[in-house]
Amino acid sequence: SQQGEEDPQALSIQEGENATMNCSYKTSINNLQWYRQNSGRGLVHLILIRSNEREKHSGRLRVTLDTSKKSSSLLITASRAADTASYFCATPNLSGSRLTFGEGTQLTVNP
Amino acid sequence: DTAVSQTPKYLVTQMGNDKSIKCEQNLGHDTMYWYKQDSKKFLKIMFSYNNKELIINETVPNRFSPKSPDKAHLNLHINSLELGDSAVYFCASSDVRGFLSYEQYFGPGTRLTVT
Numbered sequence: 001s002q003q004g005e006e007d008p009q010a011l012s013i014q015e016g017e018n019a020t021m022n023c024s025y026k027t028s029i030n031n032l033q034w035y036r037q038n039s040g041r042g043l044v045h046l047i048l049i050r051s052n053e054r055e056k057h058s059g060r061l062r063v064t065l066d067t068s069k070k071s072s073s074l075l076i077t078a079s080r081a082a083d084t085a086s087y088f089c090a091t092p093n094l095s096g097s098r099l100t101f102g103e104g105t106q107l108t109v110n111p
Numbered sequence: 112d113t114a115v116s117q118t119p120k121y122l123v124t125q126m127g128n129d130k131s132i133k134c135e136q137n138l139g140h141d142t143m144y145w146y147k148q149d150s151k152k153f154l155k156i157m158f159s160y161n162n163k164e165l166i167i168n169e170t171v172p173n174r175f176s177p178k179s180p181d182k183a184h185l186n187l188h189i190n191s192l193e194l195g196d197s198a199v200y201f202c203a204s205s206d207v208r209g210f211l212s213y214e215q216y217f218g219p220g221t222r223l224t225v226t
Contacts, residue, residue, distance in 0.1 A: 033214060041219060097161075099156070
């Protein structure tokens with residue numbers, strides 16, 4: 001089964017609003033990563049949060065990690081139309097040899 | 112100065128043909144990957160190479176054969192193409208140091224359509 005599961009599957013908001021996406025995973029991890037994929041493009045790494053971190057910021061992005069609940073959230077503040085994309089969480093196995101991606105959240109930001 | 116490049120970007124071919132997709136990275140990473148993304152955007156790892164050595168080989172038909180001539184290149188050859196092979200194939204690279212995996216850098220993808 002998928003290591004990472006995200007919700008919602010799709011999210012539509014207005015420009016300026018905040019967008020929150022959630023990810024749950026099943027096994028122990030040493031970090032969790034979020035990626036963005038614009039339509040027709042490859043994935044782009046956004047942020048990595050380590051298992052000993054609870055929160056991390058990067059510009060308008062805020063990621064939280066709760067290892068006791070095996071969940072993470074990605075918050076995009078003051079969204080822009082250019083944030084329209086699919087967002088994926090990804091978790092490595094403990095040997096670090098692979099990432100398993102969630103099913104993604106399709107975010108649409110309406111101008 | 113593209114970090115991870117793939118060719119071709121689009122590939123349309125008929126069932127039964129053999130085709131190759133090439134990938135190159137100029138990031139100096141030791142590890143490269145092939146992923147398949149289906150129409151529902153589900154991204155599944157197919158292969159991983161570390162320093163030209165195969166370390167991950169998922170349950171992929173043996174019609175798919177990766178080849179890594181050096182650590183900057185990982186090519187994917189597909190024999191006897193089938194309709195179900197239609198998907199977007201992504202190459203990626205990363206550093207993996209010990210038990211820590213770092214972010215992966217993805218190529219732009221190759222959209223394969225089998226008719």
